[in-house]
Amino acid sequence: MLYQSTIPQFTKMLNNLSKILDKAAAHAELKKFDVEVLLNSRLAPDQFHLIKQVQIACDTAKLGVSRLTGREAPVHEDQEKTLAELKARIQDTIKYLESFSEDDFKESEERKITTPRWEGKWLTGWEFAQQHAIPNLYFHVATAYSILRNNGVDVGKKDYLGEMPYKK
Amino acid sequence: MLYQSTIPQFTKMLNNLSKILDKAAAHAELKKFDVEVLLNSRLAPDQFHLIKQVQIACDTAKLGVSRLTGREAPVHEDQEKTLAELKARIQDTIKYLESFSEDDFKESEERKITTPRWEGKWLTGWEFAQQHAIPNLYFHVATAYSILRNNGVDVGKKDYLGEMPYKK
Numbered sequence: 001m002l003y004q005s006t007i008p009q010f011t012k013m014l015n016n017l018s019k020i021l022d023k024a025a026a027h028a029e030l031k032k033f034d035v036e037v038l039l040n041s042r043l044a045p046d047q048f049h050l051i052k053q054v055q056i057a058c059d060t061a062k063l064g065v066s067r068l069t070g071r072e073a074p075v076h077e078d079q080e081k082t083l084a085e086l087k088a089r090i091q092d093t094i095k096y097l098e099s100f101s102e103d104d105f106k107e108s109e110e111r112k113i114t115t116p117r118w119e120g121k122w123l124t125g126w127e128f129a130q131q132h133a134i135p136n137l138y139f140h141v142a143t144a145y146s147i148l149r150n151n152g153v154d155v156g157k158k159d160y161l162g163e164m165p166y167k168k
Numbered sequence: 169m170l171y172q173s174t175i176p177q178f179t180k181m182l183n184n185l186s187k188i189l190d191k192a193a194a195h196a197e198l199k200k201f202d203v204e205v206l207l208n209s210r211l212a213p214d215q216f217h218l219i220k221q222v223q224i225a226c227d228t229a230k231l232g233v234s235r236l237t238g239r240e241a242p243v244h245e246d247q248e249k250t251l252a253e254l255k256a257r258i259q260d261t262i263k264y265l266e267s268f269s270e271d272d273f274k275e276s277e278e279r280k281i282t283t284p285r286w287e288g289k290w291l292t293g294w295e296f297a298q299q300h301a302i303p304n305l306y307f308h309v310a311t312a313y314s315i316l317r318n319n320g321v322d323v324g325k326k327d328y329l330g331e332m333p334y335k336k
Contacts, residue, residue, distance in 0.1 A: 008298070009302075043211070044317050044320070121334035121336055127332070130173065132329065138306030139310050139325065139328055142306065143310060143314060146211055146311060150211040150318065161299070161307075166289035
């Protein structure tokens with residue numbers, strides 16, 4: 001079940017984030033400034049800039065499913081500086097997400113999850129997914145969106161949510 | 169199952185939002201300005217202000233579970249203007265969330281969900297929860313947080329995520 005609560009939606013949100021970055025690039029081109037100004041923007045001086053928000057969104061997805069399944073995650077060195085590099089990072093993360101099957105998650109709900117920061121403390125996989133990985137993924141995508149919104153990029157909630165599989 | 173993916177976490181996030189509003193009030197008091205300045209702030213001129221972000225976060229939770237279960241939701245008139253009124257709105261929404269049991273959600277995954285804006289189109293309950301209600305709830309809490317972060321309120325991601333049920 002945690003497969004269904006994580007993989008499809010993490011993939012969708014990272015694709016939405018990639019398209020939001022395209023809108024940032026189009027805005028910068030229209031206004032004739034370098035898109036890297038936006039990539040280095042933030043909402044507060046002690047907040048991570050947009051590049052880091054995208055990197056953390058990717059890592060939240062990648063490390064989230066890695067921890068839930070016990071499968072090793074690819075290493076990313078956080079060297080991205082350009083829009084093209086950030087989009088490649090997103091695509092690389094999506095490729096990793098797409099390598100999972102429901103079977104990989106079969107013991108994930110009860111698995112003991114910890115991270116280097118938690119000093120030996122742990123959560124069950126269910127708690128980790130619901131209270132940590134999922135809210136964090138949305139937080140960093142929404143924060144990346146907000147940084148662009150605050151800088152005049154024409155993004156709206158549909159860009160954040162993406163397409164819905166409506167039926168008639 | 170959709171009970172477990174919505175009710176506990178929606179409740180937790182609304183409680184976190186209420187505490188974030190307390191931090192906004194404390195900041196305004198310290199800096200000697202009226203907290204209503206913050207309540208009427210936004211990240212872009214064509215974005216909803218903080219009051220509306222809180223109202224929508226509440227309605228996303230309330231209408232989300234109402235639609236998933238077919239249970240009627242209490243009506244709120246969006247008249248809140250003060251911090252106390254916003255916090256009462258949050259508490260009223262939490263009270264409604266707390267009235268649900270797992271049993272209320274037993275047919276929710278397959279239920280056909282529509283909203284007045286969708287002109288007759290629909291999603292399954294599972295799709296609606298995963299792709300619409302849950303991401304929207306996090307979006308509006310994160311946006312409320314970002315508006316305050318952008319205005320110098322001392323909030324951090326722990327305020328957004330809330331306490332974790334760590335075990336040793």
